[in-house]
Amino acid sequence: MAGHLRKSGFALAPHPDDADIILVNTCAFIESAREEAVAEILRACSLKESGRCKAVIVSGCFAQRYGDALKGQFPGVDAFLGIDAIDRIADVARSLQSAGARRVVRIPRGSPRKVFSPPEPALRFTGGAFAYLKIAEGCVHRCSYCAIPAIRGAFRSRRMADLLDEARALVDTGVRELNVIAQDPMLYGVDLDPVRGRRCGIVDLLGALDALEGDFRIRVLYSYPSEITDAFLEWMRTSPRAIRYVDVPIQHTVPSILKAMARGGAVAATLAAADRIRAAVPGVTLRTTVMTGFPGETEGDFKRLLADIRRMRFDHLGAFAFSPEEGTVAAELDRQVPRGTAERRRQEVMRVQRSIWRSRAKAMVGEVLPALVVAPGVARLESQAPDVDGVTLLVTQADGPQPAVGETVKVRIEAVKGYDFEGRPVK
Ligand code: SF4
Structure with missing residues (x-):
């Protein structure tokens, strides 16, 4: 969706406070996910009342699962988009920009059937590496x-x-x-x-x-x-x-x-x-x-x-x-x-x-292992998958060379911190 928006000339705001349109992409497969979706939708709606935001769009599984029932529950939301409608996001955003735009609901009937390829150029939110x-x-x-x-x-x-x-x-x-x-x-x-x-x-x-x-x-x-x-x-x-x-x-x-x-x-x-x-x-x-x-x-x-x-x-x-x-x-x-x-x-x-x-x-303490640098000072070993496992915090001299994001470095594991490691880059 971000790729479609960017391709259509929209810029991505770094923070919801800075956005003219807030898009809340939701999950809904268990209760805690729904609670999170509801909290974020309400947060977006309150920014619309008090801040710069002019329109709120809700997409993803929560919109797909509850469809029309959400219209009454969230009067502050301007558009609901089902899973098969995500490539319409730019049209919807544009129509909401025009004065007097009516509320949009695009949740195609029945189960989702489409597959999507993101538009190029490649866009990602995972930090580069x-x-x-x-x-x-x-x-x-x-x-x-x-x-x-x-x-x-x-x-x-x-x-x-x-x-x-x-x-x-x-x-x-x-x-x-x-x-x-x-x-x-x-x-x-x-x-x-x-x-x-x-x-x-x-x-x-x-x-x-x-x-x-x-x-x-x-x-x-x-x-x-x-x-x-x-x-x-x-x-x-x-x-x-x-x-x-x-x-x-x-x-x-x-x-x-x-x-x-x-x-x-x-x-x-x-x-x-x-x-x-x-x-x-x-x-x-x-x-x-x-x-x-x-x-x-x-x-x-x-x-x-x-x-x-x-x-x-x-x-x-x-x-x-x-x-x-x-x-x-x-x-x-x-x-x-x-x-x-x-x-x-x-x-x-x-x-x-x-x-x-x-x-x-x-x-594993004392082992020397390859690690991919995924953020400044943060790397992941092969044994650490993104988002779900811990990370390896790089121990470096503050004034020494810092491994670049995207670089693979060898690190000596020095300590275990909760579910993370501390590791020192070695030659
Ligand atoms: S997504 Fe598919 S495999 Fe995974 S728990 Fe649900 S039904 Fe089972």
Whole structure:
């Protein structure tokens, strides 16, 4: 959307206080995301009343999910844009600039169906050294707790040629780490027309990205356990561009719960995921996500989950307490777990994970590892994915040379600070 706006002659304001039009792009898949969306919309509306702002536009999943119902709830909002309408953003912004413009609602009926390629020149909000490359929209899976397929529609891959163009443009503008994302990147291409008699898949795409010119690495995030193929792991083991890092959300380890989550087909793959990936890709970093308090989860189930987390020893782990989402199967299941119990279990998971992390992190002190500088004084190791993991704070002399953003430096890990490291650049 920012790319479309800029291409149409709009300038991007550095802060909402400086903007004539405020665009609030929203998330809506769990309650905390909706609360954040509502707070930001209200903040934008109050700036419209008191500040320079003349119009507020709300886009993204919150607008898509609740559509017309939001009109009455937020009278200060001038336009609502559904997911399939994001390429109309510049038209909408322009119409709101004209005097007497009426309220605009562009939420196409039915599930989103489109895929978008951002307009060039490449634009990113991640600070220069890294970028996300979104290879598909929507989701093929139907996890019983998840509202995402209903909000964002069926899985649809972007064309490989478009992705290569976008990747090339990002690398040409200095990006050194491409983070390949989708709800499940492993299924890239399943919906595309067969190419030369066979469907192209994630490994074909990664091979084509590998072949691009330039100095950059590739990180693939969010891989559904049973869709990770040997060929993908082989790519990760052998490609010089591959960052050896797998984010494999397991959600739970008790078969009856995984079945109730509609992830029953992935039980064996879920339980074997950590061992299998480590055996195939030596030195790999593993991240996962688990959910506590899913309906029917007993204290015994939870103890089993904790024991498996201790056994699997993921490098990074995030835990969520179950949130009953309207319109999902899980919200209607019997034996809902009280919120307080789900939250207590979540905290217990994080307590266990903290001690796993600490022992892993302490063992890394003294190692010399490559790190990508992503901001002044801040770098990320291969084992640190953007936004979700910690960072490595660079220890340098104040009057000495400072590594530049986008540079890859070797750092000696000197200390662990919470979930971050401190590291000193070495020759
Ligand atoms: S894989 Fe499951 S949890 Fe993830 S987006 Fe798809 S339906 Fe939701």
